[in-house]
Amino acid sequence: xxxxxxxDDFKIIGYYLGKITIGIGLFMLIPIVxxxxxxxxxxxxxFFIGIGISFLLGFLLTKVCSTDKxxxxxxxxxxxxxxxxxxxxxxxIPLYLSGHxxxxxxxxxxSMSGFATTGLTLVxxxxxxxxxxxxxxxxxxxxxxxxxxxxxxxxxxxxxxGAFKMYVGEAREExxxxxxxxxxxxIWIISIIYLLIGTISLGVTGMLIGMKPQNAFFHGxxxxxxxxxxxxxxxxxxxxxxxxxxxxxxxxxxIMIIGTLNFNLHFHLWSGNYKEIFKNIETRxxxxxxxxxxxxxxxxxxxxxxxxxxxMFFRKGFFQLISGHSTTGFxxxxxQQFIKEWGxxxxxxxxxxxxxxxxxxxxAGGIKMLRLGIIxxxxxEDIRRIMLPEKAIIVQKFHHIKNIFLDDKQIRxxxxxxxxxLVLYCAGALIGMFCGYPFLDSLFESTSAAANVGFSxxxxxxxxxxxxxxxxxxxxxxxxxxxxSIFTLLGFLxxxxxxx
Amino acid sequence: xxxVYSLQFIVYSFFIxxxxxxxxxxxxxxxxxxxxxxxxxxxxxxxxGKEITYSGEVIGDVMVRGKFAWINVxxxxxxxxxxxxxxxxxxIYNTGSYKTKGDMVEVxxxxxxxxxxxxxxxxxxxxxxxxxxxxEKVEEIISPRKIKVAIAFLIICLTLTIxxxxxLGYGTRS
Numbered sequence: 001x002x003x004x005x006x007x008d009d010f011k012i013i014g015y016y017l018g019k020i021t022i023g024i025g026l027f028m029l030i031p032i033v034x035x036x037x038x039x040x041x042x043x044x045x046x047f048f049i050g051i052g053i054s055f056l057l058g059f060l061l062t063k064v065c066s067t068d069k070x071x072x073x074x075x076x077x078x079x080x081x082x083x084x085x086x087x088x089x090x091x092x093i094p095l096y097l098s099g100h101x102x103x104x105x106x107x108x109x110x111s112m113s114g115f116a117t118t119g120l121t122l123v124x125x126x127x128x129x130x131x132x133x134x135x136x137x138x139x140x141x142x143x144x145x146x147x148x149x150x151x152x153x154x155x156x157x158x159x160x161x162g163a164f165k166m167y168v169g170e171a172r173e174e175x176x177x178x179x180x181x182x183x184x185x186x187i188w189i190i191s192i193i194y195l196l197i198g199t200i201s202l203g204v205t206g207m208l209i210g211m212k213p214q215n216a217f218f219h220g221x222x223x224x225x226x227x228x229x230x231x232x233x234x235x236x237x238x239x240x241x242x243x244x245x246x247x248x249x250x251x252x253x254x255i256m257i258i259g260t261l262n263f264n265l266h267f268h269l270w271s272g273n274y275k276e277i278f279k280n281i282e283t284r285x286x287x288x289x290x291x292x293x294x295x296x297x298x299x300x301x302x303x304x305x306x307x308x309x310x311x312m313f314f315r316k317g318f319f320q321l322i323s324g325h326s327t328t329g330f331x332x333x334x335x336q337q338f339i340k341e342w343g344x345x346x347x348x349x350x351x352x353x354x355x356x357x358x359x360x361x362x363x364a365g366g367i368k369m370l371r372l373g374i375i376x377x378x379x380x381e382d383i384r385r386i387m388l389p390e391k392a393i394i395v396q397k398f399h400h401i402k403n404i405f406l407d408d409k410q411i412r413x414x415x416x417x418x419x420x421x422l423v424l425y426c427a428g429a430l431i432g433m434f435c436g437y438p439f440l441d442s443l444f445e446s447t448s449a450a451a452n453v454g455f456s457x458x459x460x461x462x463x464x465x466x467x468x469x470x471x472x473x474x475x476x477x478x479x480x481x482x483x484x485s486i487f488t489l490l491g492f493l494x495x496x497x498x499x500x
Numbered sequence: 501x502x503x504v505y506s507l508q509f510i511v512y513s514f515f516i517x518x519x520x521x522x523x524x525x526x527x528x529x530x531x532x533x534x535x536x537x538x539x540x541x542x543x544x545x546x547x548x549g550k551e552i553t554y555s556g557e558v559i560g561d562v563m564v565r566g567k568f569a570w571i572n573v574x575x576x577x578x579x580x581x582x583x584x585x586x587x588x589x590x591x592i593y594n595t596g597s598y599k600t601k602g603d604m605v606e607v608x609x610x611x612x613x614x615x616x617x618x619x620x621x622x623x624x625x626x627x628x629x630x631x632x633x634x635x636e637k638v639e640e641i642i643s644p645r646k647i648k649v650a651i652a653f654l655i656i657c658l659t660l661t662i663x664x665x666x667x668l669g670y671g672t673r674s
Contacts, residue, residue, distance in 0.1 A: 040598065042642045045650040052653020059660045097646070127559040127574055130598040210563030210570070236560055236572070238579050244563070244570045246619055312620030334541045334578065334622060341544065341613075 004499030005492060011065040012075050013082065016166075018061025020083040020149055024090050025054030027143060027151075028136070031094070035132040043132035046097035054090045076165025077488035083149045084477055088112040091140055098133045100124050102462045105469055112473045114140025115148060116480035117363050119232025119329040119454025120472065122462050126237040131218060134235050138222040144480070145229030145259075145363030146191060147172065150184040169485040174361045174401075176267045187263050190270065191228065194258065198224030201251050209245040227255035229363040232329025232454035239331045240319075249315060252330060253322055260286070260326035260358030262370075264401055281398045282359045285373040290325050293353040297321050300346025317346070320455075325353040327365040329454025338457040339441060347457075351444055354453045355425060365452025365479050367421050371414040373398060378411045420483045424450040424475055431471045432459065450475040534606065537578035544613035544622060554580065554624055555606040555632060559596035562589050571595075573605060582607050583618065584626035594635030604633035 028051045035044040071079065091114070092107035101107045106122040113120045114137055123129065123137070143151050147170035150163070164180040176183045199220040206216030219235050226233040236242040240252055265283070268276040277283050297317055307313045316333055323330045338347060357366015381396040388394065396406040404410075425447045432442025437459055445459040449472040460472070478486050534555045540547055556575035563570040569586045572579045574596065584607075596602030609626035612618075617625075 040640070042640045042646070045642060045646050048650035048654050049646070052650070052657050055657045055660055056653070059664070125576075127579065127596055128598055210565060211561045215561055236579070237574070238572060238581070241581065241621065242560060242572055242579070244581050244583075244618060244621060244623070307614055307620045309616055309620070312614055312616065315619035316614070332621075336538075336541050337544070337622070340542060 002495045002499040005496050008067070008069065009075060009492075011067050012069055012071060013078050014061045014065030015067050016071065016075075016079045016149075017083055017086055018058045018063075018065060020058075020079070021054050021061065021086055021090060022058035023151065024087050024143075024148070025051045025058060027139065028054070028094065030139060031132045031136045034135045035130075038131045040130045040132050043094070043098065043130045046094040047132065047136075049097060050090065050094040053093055057090070071165050073165055074488055074492065077169045077485040078492050080149050080166050080169030081477075081481060081485040081489040084112075084115060084144075084481065087115060087143075087148045088473075088477075091115070091136070094136060095123075095133060098129065100126070100129055100133070105466060106462055109469050109473055110137065111140055112476050113454070114138075114231060114233065115144030116452050116476040117141045117145050117229045117231040117327070117365065118449060118452040118476045118480075119226065120449060120456060120460045120476075121233065121454075122460065122469075124462060126235075129235075134222060135218075137233055138225040138231075138235075141229040141231030141233065141363070142191070142195075142225040145231070146184065146187050150180075151188075169488075170481065172361050174262070174264050176264050186267065190263070190266055194228055195221070195224055198228060198251075198255055202248070202255075205245070205248050205251055206243070209243060209248060211243075223252065224255060227252055227328055227330065228259040230256065230259045230326055230328040230358060230365070230452070231363075232323070232331075234330065241332050241334070246311075246315060249319055249332060253319065256322055256326040256328045256330065259328065260362055260364045262359040262361045264361055265359070268401065276401065279399045281373040281377075281400050282369040285369040285376065286325075286359065289356050289369070289372065290321065290353065293325060293349050293356075294318070294321055296349030296352070297346045300343050300349060303345060304341070304343045306341050306343070306346070320350060321353055324350045324453055324455055325356065325358070327354065327357045327451055327453045329448065331455065335456040335458045335460075338444065338455070344440060347440060347444060350455070351447050354447050354451045354455065355421070357451050357453075365450075367418050367451075370400065371418055373400075374406065374410055374414040375418065377406050378414075381406065417482060421450065421479070424478060428471055428475050432468060435465045435468050445472075446475065450479040452476060452479050537575050537580055540580065540611060541578060541622065544611075547611045548613040550611055551608065551627075552611045552624065553606060553608050554582075554611075555604065556580075557596045557604055557635070558592055558594070558602040562592055562595060564589070573607060581618075581621055581623040582609070582626050582629075583615075583623055584609070584629060588626065588629040591629075591631050594637075596635070599638055599640070601635045601638050603631050603635040606630045606632050 028047045032044055032047050088108050088111045091111040092104065095101060095110055096104055096107040100123050102124060109122050149166040149170055167180045176186055199217060202220030202223050203217035206219055207213055222235045234240060240249060262282055265276060265280060301307055301313065301317050307316050319332050355366060356372055357368055358364025360368045360370040377396050377398050381394055384394050397403050398406055428446025428450055429443040432446055433439060441457050441459055444457045448455045534553045554573065556573040558571050559574045559579055560572050564586055567586055569584060569589045571582050571589060573582050592603050594600050594603050607624060607626045608628045609624045611624050613622060614620040615623050
């Protein structure tokens with residue numbers, strides 16, 4: 001029997017959604033400061049309207065649904081999945097008012113792409129977009145990367161069990177510090193420290209390659225936020241190709257690698273435990289999978305002699321591989337070149353790298369290295385079981401911050417989520433083919449959206465069918481939240497309709 | 501008989517020369533036509549190493565690198581990197597951004613699908629650059645309705661925030 005949700009459930013969900021909505025509104029104050037700095041008048045009004053709507057909606061929700069009860073697991077999961085949709089719609093308001101989007105759906109696509117740290121874009125004439133709107137585009141992954149609900153609630157909540165449920169709902173299972181709000185604040189602190197270092201590094205590099213200081217540091221901040229949060233947005237339409245600089249690409253590669261690592265690993269590295277990086281199952285699996293993907297991509301590119309020189313191969317082949325594997329999506333080639341020049345084998349390598357993704361508890365998307373590591377360990381254990389005598393007891397361990405015994409529950413969870421991702425990749429590819437795109441193109445774009453990468457082979461465009469835009473929005477949302485909170489929302493809706 | 505042969509030779513030579521001139525002119529006319537960025541990117545192998553003409557708006561920064569410089573030129577579909585001697589950039593005063601319409605330029609040069617000199621970039625090494633149209637500052641156009649709506653929301657926001665803090669104050673005291 002399915003139980004109909006109680007009025008209290010709706011009230012608690014509404015109350016927390018209201019708080020998150022106000023939080024999103026508060027973040028819109030940052031672009032306003034930028035607008036004042038660059039003397040951009042029209043964008044200032046766009047953000048006033050955005051703040052106004054979010055505050056109004058937020059205050060209404062908190063007033064109507066006022067409650068002092070804490071969240072249970074179901075409510076926490078639903079708040080998370082809904083808050084991502086609400087945040088997408090609200091963050092889209094100032095972008096839509098910029099006049100650089102052909103429809104509100106395109107703007108929602110852009111803001112979901114930002115929050116989910118994907119980086120697929122539908123913006124028109126990006127090269128003439130204001131600094132203010134551009135900053136907001138890059139702030140969305142910075143918020144989404146840390147987790148929208150957690151980001152908003154860490155401003156209002158001092159620590160509650162409900163916050164932990166939302167933390168888990170946003171695809172983070174590892175608590176770095178005992179209190180989840182402290183964990184969220186730690187993630188914020190390291191992100192801001194990295195932001196300062198990254199902006200200065202990219203700003204100085206930008207100046208050395210001939211950019212104006214103002215542009216160099218603005219681009220530095222934007223590229224850092226998009227790189228560290230594995231989003232792949234850039235302030236110019238050519239993405240990283242705009243800079244025509246090897247040194248800029250090197251700094252960007254470093255940022256992408258830092259961004260794809262587990263925040264828990266960052267904590268241990270910051271605490272002086274440098275050995276962890278060599279022992280951790282995730283970094284080892286990342287090294288293994290990127291090496292294998294590298295060989296596939298290298299073989300594919302060599303077969304067609306796409307990049308004859310070593311430096312060329314590094315700046316195009318290796319850069320794209322790291323960008324895809326870290327699920328960032330920065331490009332130093334044009335979207336069409338993937339299909340026109342790279343060939344099926346190299347593309348296959350990139351698709352595999354994108355599908356596998358980065359580390360758990362990071363801003364990266366995809367299946368994640370922890371799950372891949374666990375599955376590989378499970379396969380190894382099964383092979384050993386077949387080889388050894390029946391009575392032999394086999395114990396498999398792995399190292400992730402501490403030594404952990406591998407059990408069936410972990411394997412089941414890893415396989416289940418992996419299966420969900422594979423279904424999501426295939427479903428998007430099928431819809432792409434239904435819309436008339438070739439198989440490889442559809443699979444590439446679908447994997448890029450669902451694994452929150454942001455690479456495009458040319459399908460993602462304002463002219464693509466609305467069905468495909470909605471598909472990619474759902475893929476980005478589901479891929480970022482890792483399904484559980486979305487399944488809970490679907491279950492809640494079914495219960496609301498069919499429950500007794 | 502000899503005279504007839506020599507006359508034939510002259511006539512044939514004339515036609516061959518005419519054909520050669522025609523071909524050269526045809527090639528010149530073809531290459532003088534500007535090629536769009538989608539055409540170049542989609543058929544990069546076909547144009548690789550060829551002399552082409554490309555035109556569009558200069559966007560972003562003029563990035564000087566020693567005696568040379570990079571500019572990015574957008575034809576509204578894509579922007580392509582142009583590598584050119586620094587001297588050629590001296591006439592560029594406006595580059596496209598939010599508040600500026602960049603100079604429209606016509607570039608002639610060698611197109612590279614994957615430039616060996618620049619780490620595989622798809623670029624154009626320009627031999628000449630001509631400013632077709634000067635860029636200009638763009639005035640921000642703000643619709644009066646947007647201003648009214650924004651002010652209305654601003655007032656609502658301030659009121660709500662004040663109410664929130666007043667209630668917070670009462671809550672703390674009680």
